[in-house]
Amino acid sequence: AQRVTQPEKLLSVFKGAPVELKCNYSYSGSPELFWYVQYSRQRLQLLLRHISRESIKGFTADLNKGETSFHLKKPFAQEEDSAMYYCALASGSARQLTFGSGTQLTVLP
Amino acid sequence: EAGVVQSPRYKIIEKKQPVAFWCNPISGHNTLYWYLQNLGQGPELLIRYENEEAVDDSQLPKDRFSAERLKGVDSTLKIQPAELGDSAVYLCASSQTGTTDTQYFGPGTRLTVL
Numbered sequence: 001a002q003r004v005t006q007p008e009k010l011l012s013v014f015k016g017a018p019v020e021l022k023c024n025y026s027y028s029g030s031p032e033l034f035w036y037v038q039y040s041r042q043r044l045q046l047l048l049r050h051i052s053r054e055s056i057k058g059f060t061a062d063l064n065k066g067e068t069s070f071h072l073k074k075p076f077a078q079e080e081d082s083a084m085y086y087c088a089l090a091s092g093s094a095r096q097l098t099f100g101s102g103t104q105l106t107v108l109p
Numbered sequence: 110e111a112g113v114v115q116s117p118r119y120k121i122i123e124k125k126q127p128v129a130f131w132c133n134p135i136s137g138h139n140t141l142y143w144y145l146q147n148l149g150q151g152p153e154l155l156i157r158y159e160n161e162e163a164v165d166d167s168q169l170p171k172d173r174f175s176a177e178r179l180k181g182v183d184s185t186l187k188i189q190p191a192e193l194g195d196s197a198v199y200l201c202a203s204s205q206t207g208t209t210d211t212q213y214f215g216p217g218t219r220l221t222v223l
Contacts, residue, residue, distance in 0.1 A: 009149070043112070044152070044200070044214040086151050094165060097212065099151025 002027040002091045006100035013077050014108050021072040021103045023061075023087030032090040033063055033070040034097070039083045047072075047085070057081070077107045113215035115201050121221045127189035130218045134182070134203030141178060142212065143169075143186050144200040152200050158184065188220075196222045 003026040013019045025031060035047040048056045050063040050070060061072045070087060087100040114133040122128050134141050139160050144152035155174070157165040160181035169176065173192070178184040188195055198217040204210040 004151075043216050046211050049211075088151070094157065096154055096157070096165065097152075099153070101150050 002089055002098050004087050004089050004098050004100035006085075006087055006103050008103045009101070010104050010106070012106045012108060015079055016076050019074050019077040019081070019105065019107075021085050021087075021105065023070045023072065023100060025068050025070065025087075025089050027068075027089055027091055029091060031063070031065070031068075032095065033061070034088040034090065035059070035061055035070075035072050036086040036088055036099070037083050038086070044086070077105075079107045079109060081105060082107045113201055113203055113213055115199075115215035115218055117218055118216060119219050119221075121223065122191055123223050124193055125190040127187065128191050128220060129188075130186045130199050130201075130220075132184045132186070132201030132215060134184075134201070135213055138203035138205055138213070139181070140204045140206060140210075141184050142200075142202040142204075143176060143184070144202065146198040146200055146217070148197070155186070191220075191222045193222050196220055 005024045007022055033050045036044050037047040038044045059072055059074045061070050063070050084102050084104050086102045088097045090097055116131050141158040143155040145155050146152045154168055156163055156169045156176050158178045161178050174188055176186045198219050200217045201215040202212040204212045
């Protein structure tokens with residue numbers, strides 16, 4: 001069965017510092033990974049997906065199949081990046097999403 | 110575009126009472142999802158619809174939960190009777206085809222069972 005692990009429930013960094021949110025997955029098939037973000041009082045929304053290989057709001061994530069990881073990184077954190085971040089794995093023919101338990105990122109001034 | 114609409118936003122009921130949640134997906138989205146999100150956890154899929162057909166309901170507790178999507182547009186999720194452990198946020202999402210398309214989430218309904 002597929003599983004997504006986000007080891008950090010809470011993560012705090014200072015503004016301008018680099019940030020890395022960890023995500024590890026377990027899946028026997030070909031993985032498709034996503035990062036979703038939920039800002040305060042807003043709905044859950046897609047941040048980025050690995051197949052797009054794009055940078056959104058300065059965030060990037062590289063799929064490492066050897067380490068089964070999909071960590072989210074940003075070189076210089078901003079206060080507006082404070083939010084709950086969820087890593088998700090699409091699996092099966094229907095590409096059903098399995099979410100991790102989330103990491104609450106707080107960027108301190 | 111209003112996005113995915115859900116109502117009510119909050120619901121407080123006593124245990125053993127019935128409750129229903131409503132979802133209106135984005136216009137033109139054929140695939141609709143209901144998720145359950147417990148406190149401190151990520152969303153977990155309950156059921157997925159392709160148009161009006163429930164194509165994946167393996168995670169739906171069918172003894173007390175039911176769902177319908179009449180005419181392939183709006184959907185209703187019902188719990189009868191509710192239990193204390195059902196307190197959670199119920200999320201609805203929609204996508205165009207349900208395979209590789211992005212899922213768009215509604216604001217959720219926060220259910221509290223007393």
